[in-house]
Amino acid sequence: MSIVIDSVSKTFGDYVALDDVRLEVRDGSLTALLGPSGGGKSTLLRVIAGLELPDSGMVRIAGQDATDTPPQRRNVGFVFQHYAAFKHMTVAGNVAFGLTIRKQPRWGMLARTARSRSDEIEAKVDELLKLVHLDGFAHRYPSQLSGGQRQRMALARALAVEPRVLLLDEPFGALDATVRKELRAWLRRLHDEVHVTTVFVTHDQEEAMEVAEQIVVLDHGRIQQVGTPRELYERPTNDFVMRFIGPVSEIGGRWIRPHDVEILLEPAEGTSEAMIDRILHLGFEVRVELSLGEGESTWVQTTRSRAEELELAEGQIVWLRAETESEPVSA
């Protein structure tokens, strides 16, 4: 279902967490809220879930005003950074939680109906555990699972209630690098299978670029830019987005992507003179660190073959030319 955030503001004491935020999340899309910590991205996610109430503004889910709807009735799935596993329940119990409290057998309900309900729940749990690759773990307790497994369990638990939107707050933040990479790819595939509107929070630009179709960059409680990963990388609307999304170098007082700088052996129009301080060979990539005079230094990213072709050496004088393509649009 689509989500519309209309002029939402939220403060905690003197601290402005969200400042007049407007955003549309398309039905079925996969969106990342990206920004530095304290930028407001988690608050925005919690406002969508109903775990925080905005001071002003409106939240619409599937076209309906949900601003004052309590989280219990929003029908959103929420996944926490530290899993929020119910430690006293088995994996199956955790996943079934949302189903059992919704479909509690009422007094007077026929025993047969109650039994078929519990069979229904069991089948649903089995199906979800298969989806998150935890079949065979149904009777374990969360303490017997690894971090990655716990997070997949939390995801299955959130999906069990067939939420209209799935919200994930730094879902891979507490996991080690290898598991994080695995789960990213897996979340992407899961979204292709389940198609539920998904919003996740991250401070890791690589994670956002790798997983999301749409990235929302937040800083100081304001949306800095909304776009596809490619749009943000190639056409950042301001210095903040430019520097936050991908590497940057500074040449002649402006920011540029280090791979958009050409190294020339002869002076030419629009070039700056520089001396090579160091050459770092990082496999395919070669990183050249240079001094620009007056104590300014910068770095340029080039390929191994290009560096060999130019026969670059430390101490050499070269000229740098910025390719204008990804010049930041001034804010």
Next chain:
Amino acid sequence: MRSKYALRFLALGYLAALLGIPVALVFINAFQDGIGAAWEAVTTPEAQHAFYMTFVMVAVAVPLNTVFGILCAHAIVRQRFRGRALLNAMVDLPFAVSPVVVGLALLLVYGRRDGWVGEWLAEQGIQVIFSTPGMILATMFVSLPFVVREVVPVLREIGTDQEQAAATLGANAFQTFFRVTLPAIRYGVAYGVVLTTARALGEFGAVSVVSGKISGQTQTATLFVEERFQRFDLTGAYAASMVLALLALATLLAMNLIKPKEARS
């Protein structure tokens, strides 16, 4: 190495002198006239009634203080309101105030002659002081902080993530509390119950003031021990003390049994 042994000796010696030897002597003295005499001393009608009164104190004070303690801890940790800090400090009052003072304070409120509400209650036919209700109130007062103090840190430690997860899964406040919060704090509650029980079993000062110490009527086990002792019935005093000590020991043992495996050392 030597300092390590010295430290160990000091710690054990301190415990032995303060706790071990006195308690052991109670056991020895209880049996100075033989097991039969000790058994007889604690099975007289007065003794039986005294233990029954102690049982009543525990049976009423512990459940009430458990429910109140959980609610109070929840308010202190999870809610934001004016006077929260005051509530937090008030809970510790029974630790700070001497039980005798508690007893006197209860007299001032419920005393029949010049108590604050005692006169009115007496007109309604309710006697609080020198009767079971007053003794229960005194026991509740002195054993009030234990559940709160055990549950507050556990509640803080588990955080709000699980409760919020339950909310997003559709659970109402009631379901969240009984299915998520309460199971998560159950060990804290259990320790609190054990300590409350031990305290209620052993209460003497406050109950002594409000009970009137009427043998066979308003006499609890601890008051029975005092009375026997003052009447030079040492066997009776030590035998009843031993039963009290055994009850306390059983409660503490129960605490060790319910501890989760990883917390056991």
